[in-house]
Amino acid sequence: YAPVKNLYGGGQQQHLAASSSSGTLAEIPTSPIPGMKPGTSGLRKKVEIWQGIDDEIKEKYYVENFIQSLLDTAKANNKGEIPKTLIVAGDGRYFNDEAIQIICRVLAGNGVENIWVPRSGIMSTPAVSAAIRTREGGSADGGIILTASHNPGGPGEDFGIKYNENYGQPAGEEFTDALYERSLEISSFKTVQGSPDININAPAGTTFSLSPTSAVTIIDPFTEYVKVLKESFNFDEICEFAKHPDFSILFDGMHGAGGPFAQRILIEELGFPKSSLMRCDPRPDFGGCHPDPNLTYAAELVKKMGLKSDGSADESAASTAPTLGASNDGDGDRNLIAGAGCFVTPSDSLAMICDNWKAIPHFEKAGGLKGVARSMPSSAALDIVAESLDIPLFITPTGWKFFGNLMGSKEQFDKRDYTPFLCGEESFGTGTDHIREKDGLWAMLAWISILIDANKDTAEGQPLIQVKDVVMNHWVKYGRHFYCRYDYEAVETDAANKMVDLIRDNYINGDLSALNEDPSGIKLVATEEFAYTDPVDGSVTSNQGLILFFRYANGDDARVIFRLSGTGSAGATIRMYLEKYEKEKERYGEAAPSILKSLADRAIALVQLQELTGRESPSVIT
Ligand code: G6P
Ligand code: ZN
Missing domain, CATH: 3.30.310.50 (Alpha-D-phosphohexomutase, C-terminal domain)
Known part of the structure; x- marks a missing residue:
């Protein structure tokens, strides 16, 4: 595959001249396609199905049908009004750019006024959540995210689409069930015809009018995400610690959407050396890897961190490994955390972040956590810490959307406030209420902050307290x-x-x-x-x-x-x-x-x- 475009250069200018070649609105007859039932996190199918080239679905409007059903559902949920502003972004996997073009046309055909597409078309899931919530000039009504998350990409592999609602949270089951019902009834979709493709590599601020009432604006993918992370952590302190001669990090982007964000935050904002990144250029097939950060699929990072494939230390390699390593999945929301010679299971990581809440400014500023949660299959390590801190603990089904309701309890439902809120899953997901998705980079910054705090009394010239020390101390304290x-x-x-x-x-x-x-x-x-x-x-x-x-x-x-x-x-x-x-x-x-x-x-x-x-x-x- 051709290397993916440069995400870093290009202007930040606003309101660049709009192209004005709008197309014409059209309503195209279609018929229901079975099987469009979203799973834990959106609809995932082999890419050939989405492309309409699979034998069983030949020449059907797969993407169009799904998006029309999604919009009809969003409209029904919104008192009959079509959403005004939607983001369309993907994790860069094969078919990303083509799907963006099709989706923009269907959105315009349905009268969505503002369509925001990130420069290059690529955005991590947490960055989309941040942009939906907080983009300057008004938040969005939702986001359409083109990802199959940690599933492989490329011909013969997976493509997926999921929908996030107005607070940046993944759509709940009621929404996805209604979408599915709608997909079984649909008889036409709306689109625009005759407008040229939008140039998704145009500088941020460029607008393209697709119809007299709809325009696509190219946005900077980083702005809001960088802002929320700066509010969550102490960037100055991390910058300082990054200079410590005995401290080093390694971040594995698995050629997914998290890579450019790691480059922007870890390298450009926090000053870590470039050698701290591996596989951070997004590729349509994730470089042939399975972009799921676990001991099996993140084997390369695991080895570099001085670990064997069962997670135990390979002592000789551990002595030269970086202090902290992390890996993300295809859309940048999952994380694997490891210290030199020390794999931290996601359930342990969650419990340890909870126990070290004072190290994280977002929690510290608020005087502590007001709620924590884990998915049921995650270990009970969190439960013991929550009990000792005397904070409410929730045990939810698998799926981030269940945490969304708890975090949004006050904001969305005007009920008891559980924020600051911390939650996580054994499936390598960790996050807080800074957005409404799990966040791979957040987890890495949380662990950097924990190490900074653990070393606040380490004298110059003394060896640093390591991840493995933090982990062992935690076990000694809690079992x-x-x-x-x-x-x-x-x-x-x-x-x-x-x-x-x-x-x-x-x-x-x-x-x-x-x-x-x-x-x-x-x-x-x-x-x-x-x-x-x-x-x-x-x-x-x-x-x-x-x-x-x-x-x-x-x-x-x-x-x-x-x-x-x-x-x-x-x-x-x-x-x-x-x-x-x-x-x-x-x-x-x-x-x-x-x-x-x-x-x-x-x-x-x-x-x-x-x-x-x-x-x-x-x-x-x-
Ligand atoms: C996605 C969701 C997670 C969920 C995970 C479970 O990553 O965002 O919230 O934990 O899927 O996947 P599974 O394959 O176990 O259903
Ligand atoms: Zn993911």
Whole structure:
């Protein structure tokens, strides 16, 4: 692929001359296309489907149908008024630019007056959220984000579209369900015909009129995002610490949308050397990598951080590794955090950020956190810290939209204020109310801030306190939640469903006392199928994970959860989440996958995973 355009140069001038070759409005007949049901985070399909070149969808208006259904839903939600201002931006994956052109035409055809497109078409998901909320001259009514997040891109791979609403939050289930219903009824879409493509590489401030009532304005992708991060952290202090001779960072952009933002913030704003970045140029196929920051897919960074693939330290490599490493996913909202020779699990990272709230100005300025939350499959490490700080803790289903309601409790619903709010998920997502999305770079800045705080009394010439010290101190204080996840990707859907049915029939609804003793001594003692009632809007979400509670012969408790992923695009991905709490300090140094191996074996046998799916081992252990 051609290298992606330069995002950094170009003018900041406002109100450049508008091109004036508007097209004509048209209404084109179409027919419903089945299967447009958004998952955990938007609609993801093979790119050929979106392009209309897949055999089954040939010559159908896939993008147009989806966007028209989305706009009809937004309009119905907005008392019959079409949104006035929308952002359209993507993570730069294959088909990004073509999709932007199609979407702009459909928006204009529907009378959306202002369409904002970032220069180059690329913006990370957190940056879109920031721009929707706070762009100067008036916030937007929403944003259409072209991403399949951490799924691979390129021909034969995934493309996706998701919608964020007016506070910058991902659209909730009510919206996406209504969109899906609409997509099954649609009979025409509106667009403009005869207008030339907009030049998405034009300088910020350029406008293109698409119809007499609609114009596209090219915006600077960075402005609002940089602003909210500056409000959240102490940039001067970080700049100073960046000069410390023993402190170094490494950021892996995985050729996704986070790269240019890391360049702008870490290098240009904070003064870290350029060598602190790897894979920060966005590419349509993410350079052939799977842009998901976990121990398996971020293997290169993991190695450079002095880690083995199971997350344990490779001592010789760790001695020369950077102090702090982080990796983002395709759209820059996920994060993997590691110190030299120390992988920090997302659940631990969340608990540690919570415990170190004083190090983060956004929390400190407000006198502390007023609410925290984690997704149900994330470990309970956060719970203990929340309890000791005496702050409300929420346990939500998987999916950032559930946090959105809690953060927006006051702002959107005029209810109790939980901000400053901190939340995160085992799926490598961490964030706060500075925006309404998880934020990969935020997590890195949070850890830099924690290290600065941990070293405030370190005398010159003394060795710096490292990530591994922060982590060990935390475990000594609170105990360690050994945690890891097995993924079985692209399993046959029927087989995965059979396994879920078996768990429901035999364990959730079955009689556990009838189970035979197992030689491992690990006993299934209770089960639960997770459901959630949203405390802010009262909505109920069921079937959110099958929880199996175990007890070891020595009395230790453990938990295993089975859940089907909501972000895949083909077949099913089974996720198995393993967790065991440990108070014995002597064991803290051990690798989670080995501590949890016998628990995994026990759970796999009980649910007949191997027999039903034919899989002998997972695709990912992280
Ligand atoms: C996306 C969402 C997250 C969610 C994750 C789960 O990244 O933004 O909020 O945790 O998907 O993915 P899964 O594949 O487990 O459904
Ligand atoms: Zn993502």
